[in-house]
Amino acid sequence: MPGQTxxxxxxxxxxxxxxxxxxxxxxxxGAVIAALFAVGCADGDDDRExxxxxxxxxxxxxxxxxxxxxxxxxxxxxxxxxxxxVDEGGHELRFARTDGQxxxxxxxxxxxxxxxxxxxxxxxxxxxxNGALYAHWLARGEAGGYDYGVRxxxxxxxxxxxxxxxxxxxxxxPTEHGFVSVVRxxxxxxxxxxxGRAYVPAEDGTPATREMSLRYREVAxxxxxxxxxxxxxxxxxxxxxxxxxxxxxxxxxxxxxxxxEIRDIHIxxxxxxxxTESQAVSDDGWYITGCPVNGPAIVADGQDVAVAWFTAxxxxxxxxxxxxxDAGATFGTPIVVDEGNPMGRVDLVMMDDGGVFVSxxxxxxxxxxxxxxxxxxxxxxxxxxxxxxxxxxxxASGFPQLVRHQDGSLMMAWTDVGGDDPRVxxxxxxxxx
Numbered sequence: 432m433p434g435q436t437x438x439x440x441x442x443x444x445x446x447x448x449x450x451x452x453x454x455x456x457x458x459x460x461g462a463v464i465a466a467l468f469a470v471g472c473a474d475g476d477d478d479r480e481x482x483x484x485x486x487x488x489x490x491x492x493x494x495x496x497x498x499x500x501x502x503x504x505x506x507x508x509x510x511x512x513x514x515x516x517v518d519e520g521g522h523e524l525r526f527a528r529t530d531g532q533x534x535x536x537x538x539x540x541x542x543x544x545x546x547x548x549x550x551x552x553x554x555x556x557x558x559x560x561n562g563a564l565y566a567h568w569l570a571r572g573e574a575g576g577y578d579y580g581v582r583x584x585x586x587x588x589x590x591x592x593x594x595x596x597x598x599x600x601x602x603x604x605p606t607e608h609g610f611v612s613v614v615r616x617x618x619x620x621x622x623x624x625x626x627g628r629a630y631v632p633a634e635d636g637t638p639a640t641r642e643m644s645l646r647y648r649e650v651a652x653x654x655x656x657x658x659x660x661x662x663x664x665x666x667x668x669x670x671x672x673x674x675x676x677x678x679x680x681x682x683x684x685x686x687x688x689x690x691x692e693i694r695d696i697h698i699x700x701x702x703x704x705x706x707t708e709s710q711a712v713s714d715d716g717w718y719i720t721g722c723p724v725n726g727p728a729i730v731a732d733g734q735d736v737a738v739a740w741f742t743a744x745x746x747x748x749x750x751x752x753x754x755x756x757d758a759g760a761t762f763g764t765p766i767v768v769d770e771g772n773p774m775g776r777v778d779l780v781m782m783d784d785g786g787v788f789v790s791x792x793x794x795x796x797x798x799x800x801x802x803x804x805x806x807x808x809x810x811x812x813x814x815x816x817x818x819x820x821x822x823x824x825x826x827a828s829g830f831p832q833l834v835r836h837q838d839g840s841l842m843m844a845w846t847d848v849g850g851d852d853p854r855v856x857x858x859x860x861x862x863x864x
Contacts, residue, residue, distance in 0.1 A: 479815040482806055485861040486819060486843075492527035492537040493855035498827065499553035500844040500855045502834040503613070509834060509842055512540075512556040512566070513855045514548055522546045524568050526556040526590060531836045531859065538590040540566040547571045547579040549609070550826040551671065551724050556590075557613045559620045561652050563587050567611050567622065570596075574605035581608050581624050585654045599648045601659050602628035607643075607669070610726070614674035614681045616701075618652040623662065623672050623683050643668045645685055645699075647706065662706045663687070667694050671726025671830075677758035678733040684712065684740075685726065692720050696727045696740040698759050712753055713765045715742040725775040728789075732781050734758050735809065739768075739789045741775030748773050750791045752807050766813055768805045769793060778833035780841060785809035788841060788862065790819070790833045802831050802845075806864050814864045819843065827853060833860075 493500070496516035503510045505528060512526040521544030527537040540556065547569035554568035564586040572578035580603070582596040599622050600608050606627030614621045624647075629640045645662040667686035674683040680701045687697040687709060694717050697709035712727075727740035736755040743749065750773045751765040772794040780788050786808040793803045801821055806814040825848050832844040841860040846853050 479813060480806075480864050482804065482814045482817040482862060482864045484804060484817040484819055486858050487861065488856065488858040489529070489532075490534065491854065491856050492534040493525070495850075495852035495854050497525075497855045498846040498853045499548065499550075499829055500832055500846060500857075501553055501555045502832040502842055502844050502857075503555060503557050504834060505558040506562065509836060510556050510558060510564075511844055511855075511857060512554055514546065514554065514568075517542065520544050522548060524554050524556075524566060526566070528589075529842075529857075531838055531840065531842070540584065540586075540590070540593055541568065541582075541596070543570065545571045547609070550829050551669065552609045553829065555611065555613055557615075557620065559650075559652065560615060560618050562589075563652070563654070564590055565613070565620055565650065566593065567613070569609050572605050576605075577607050577627075578605035579607060579609065581611055581622075583622065583650075585650075594654070597656070599656065599659070600624065600626055600628075600646060602626060604628045604631045606630045610669065610671050612672040612674040612683065614676055614683070616649060616676060616681050619649045619657070621647060621649045621674065621681055621701075623647045623674050625666065625669065625672065625685075629664075643688070645672065645683070647683070647701075660706060662699050663697070663709050665689075666697075668722040669724055670694075670722060673727055673729045675729045675731035675736065677731045677736060679758040682729065682731065682736065682759045684729045684738050685709075686722075686740075687711070692718055694719050694723070695742070696738065698729075698738070700759055712738050712740070712762050713742075713751065715744050715749075715751075717742050717744040719743070723775070725777075728777050728779040729759075730779050730781040730787065731759070732785070735781070735785045736762075737779060737781060737787045737807075737809075738762070739777040739779040739787070739791075741773065741777060741791070748775075750775060750777055750789070752779070752787065752789050754785075754809050754811070756809075763811070766807055766811050768807060768813055768816070770803065770816060774800060776830050778831060780833055780835040782835070782839075788833070790831060790843070792831075795821075802843075804860070804862070806862070817862070819860060820845075 508530040524540040584596040610625040649657040670686035699709040750769040753762040753765040774792040801818040805816040829846040
């Protein structure tokens, strides 16, 4: 669709922050990129184990005018979802399944001219334990502006058809609801979202506190929703959330917001049917009066948990990783993984040995940046970093997505804005260290 771009919005609650305003925009041609990197610019990298990376681009199922990708694990591969502009106006939410080599047919979940399309807040398609698919997206309300809510639909036939969409939040106020993360809890699927209902007075006349809350709702295997639950009543306005399943139950990480405007990364755990009071993963002490639009990532395997995040106390930007061996109840000393000039946009995958691969954006010369990758053992030993690809400073580039395929390789998806139209691209990332 020449000349057409996907519109994107930024919340008025979330002022632009330099370290959160960069995105990935490589134009990679050919099926295989001869990419064997052993780049290490951080202090001490010369003494670290080298990390070799081979990037193999796959043919993308997304067309021109696509963006906002999200990768999700599935029983027989991976799911990629994205938004794609349509000629007659509006967008389609589409998805495709891959076995790591080829893509199945791209299918449409929904089409609308009322999608709320946002560079940092993107939809998803997730698979439940019984094979049912659940899609979520954001829909604009009648009030305009930042009146939008979450919609969820279910498919029992692998996406060939979808049931009626419903709203997980009990609140229908004309405020922001989004930044959804999804976690599989046995036969149930849990949805966590940021909820802006406290930005308007309550029906009983209670004054608005203008505080974003974090809420959660599970869906049973047959699609029946459970009750809405409050996780935390005061969180950062528009940073992504991230959820994972531990041996003791679901956990969610998010950027907190104290009365003193300290916005560090917190974790809450669902224990015996109730969410625990959130605790800081690390006491960074980042004082910032606006949202940096730079959320954390969490992965878990049994009792082992790892969290990656961006922080910038005293205007010193850092990307950190911390590990837990007790299902997120406590965390060890964080490991700094950046090379001195990070912009965040982190993602994280856990390997069989309990170590992780963490990705983030690192500023380069001018307006350029690189998507970096580093392996960190559960004992805190980090490899040298490797540059996977380049990026641009445009918000429209979105957030690189990193997941692990069942065969042990990594998969990455991003929005390439280097051509006439944006387009979602995907690649296998094979690493050795």
